[in-house]
Amino acid sequence: MLHIALLFFIGILLGLANLKSTFLILTPLVTPSFLLLTFSSHQKISFSKRFIMGWVFGLGYFLVSLYWIPNALLVEANQFSWLVPFAFLGIPAICALLMGASWIIIPWMHTQGVLRVGLFCLSWLLMECMLYLPFGGFPWSLIGYVWHRSLPMAQIAHPFTIHGLSLLTLIWGSFYYLLIEKRTKLARFSLISTLILSFLGCYLWGMKRLSEPNKIKDLPSLRMIQPNIPQKNKWHPAFQKRNLRKILKLSYASGSDSQTLIIWPEAALTYNMTPSLLRYITKYLNAEQFLITGVLETAPSFKDSFNVYNSLIVLNNRGHIIEKYRKHHRVPFGEYIPASSLLNKIFPHSLRTIAGGRTQTLRGKKPQTIQVSSDIQFSPQICFETLFGSLVSSKPEKPLWILNLTNDAWFGRSTGPYQHLQISRFRAIQANLPVVRAASTGISAVIDNHGRIIKSLPYGQAGVIDVHKKDQIRRSGQEIWSSLTGRL
Incomplete structure (x- = not known):
């Protein structure tokens, strides 16, 4: 039970990276290591437990980063306020299902060292890609977006896309885990050198791109x-x-x-x-x-x-x-109702799209x-x-x-x-x-x-x-x- 609570807390901590405060850029550079250190590679974890752990972590992450969505229901509060709890908990819960699924598909918890870091980063990248699937897609809370506070680093999204920047961010954030795991001075020196050189290289490349004429x-x-x-x-x-x-x-x-x-x-x-x-x-x-x-x-x-x-x-x-x-690309439940024939049978008089009254857009x-x-x-x-x-x-x-x-x-x-x-x-x-x-x-x-x-x-x-x-x-x-x- 302590593991579950800790996963939820780590998810919240990482979700804070999507908020406005500048210092929160540090959270994705620290929290992946916390997550990797939560489990022993010798633990035998079933498929169902892996899914639940991934879902709980994802729930904490998406609850924080998507907390603002229910505000749309308060514009016409007399019609839609009853949906606020469902939006506040339901949308993050659905997105968190993808995190749980990625933890089943890629069992990073049963490995150690560099392989563990690689598989963990791959599982996160898989989750980000799966965000394009439900209800037409909602790829909002991508961890690479935290770099909008540093334009030189943000330039990496040009050659590698935002998902490449997310991957780099998670790799850098996992270095602390590797430093703790590695025992020899040479291994630790190599890790620190790799971290500094890769980070500095990306930053300088971004500075160079920023110096080029704009369009x-x-x-x-x-x-x-x-x-x-x-x-x-x-x-x-x-x-x-x-x-x-x-x-x-x-x-x-x-x-x-x-x-x-x-x-x-x-x-x-x-x-x-x-x-x-x-x-x-x-x-x-x-x-x-x-x-x-x-x-x-x-x-x-x-x-x-x-x-x-x-x-x-x-x-x-x-x-x-x-x-x-x-x-x-229409907004689900804002411009159209997914599975509308089924949902209208369940909520015949209450459920309607927010933006267009009773009319769905095509x-x-x-x-x-x-x-x-x-x-x-x-x-x-x-x-x-x-x-x-x-x-x-x-x-x-x-x-x-x-x-x-x-x-x-x-x-x-x-x-x-x-x-x-x-x-x-x-x-x-x-x-x-x-x-x-x-x-x-x-x-x-x-x-x-x-x-x-x-x-x-x-x-x-x-x-x-x-x-x-x-x-x-x-x-x-x-x-x-x-x-x-x-x-x-």
Whole structure:
């Protein structure tokens, strides 16, 4: 029983790495050794016990790192507050099943030394990969994301992906276990030398990459809108006109005529897309400008009266839709109900999707590069699609940047919106492309291909982010060996 309690505590400790405090970067560099030292290699542990131990450890880890998810249920508390305990415990419990499964598949506890470390790291990597499976995937709490606090180390995600960075982190965190196990001075000296040299090598390589010119120059001139509309008011009929006026006022305030793109966040347009409405919201655009917005799109259906998609549309100055992307990866229970026919029989009057009332959204095709003009071509992503590296389009043309429209208002001032921002930074690093991130209540940001935040708006503040070509040229010309040391 003591082992079980200790595993739960170690899981919580490692889960703290996903929170905002800078000192918590140390937790993944220490806790793997605690975990490895918990078991003797001579212990005979059955399959079922290994699964339970892995599940308990995973439960502690995911409880801490995903604690903010139930906040979404409190936006409409009268409808969904009864689900809070299920979300708080249920989602981490489901994710922890994958940890338990990985501990069964890879029996690292029955080994010792370097083999034990290797198998343990492999079991963790297997768990991270399996996070892409349940309900379409939710690869959120990856241990490699802790390095957003150190940009040089974060650059390792470019050649090796975020999973490679997770693997390196776990290997470094396991060195203390090997130091305790090794008895000879030579073995310990070799281990310490390997740790220092590998860590230093990665850091210096990251510094070198950060000194290279960024790709911000590939962005067009743009204005990004952060309206900061509370989620409880967003779809309320009494607030719709006021909300739209606020967005339009921010969009066409002084300086907008010099921007090629005006960008609104996910589902910013809460009215039906009638031709007259589209002409109204684009009437202040000139012939060289375009408006990009998120919208809940309704489309005719043969089976039902209509289908609903969470979409991104590109409008010209006449209000015509010239490009469109329908979200491919939907949020489980937020935009659709997995196994809905079964669950609706169990909860016929209570269970409905959070984001879309009683209407589930349908899945669109995998994203392709949207090319508005010769110098405007981007990969579209909506909401948590930024978690999936495979959704960065490469057809028919390779994009010049990534556009992420999102709405993190559901989660309030928790770590959720901040974690989402950091994941976007890693997507920029891994894809080697700038990311433009428009969020309803924050955190909106322009991120270069090295993961640096060039411009941003804090959570809970209304405003705009303007990106001008002259700013981009100036930024590219001052690349930052000097400023980097002061920042890091």
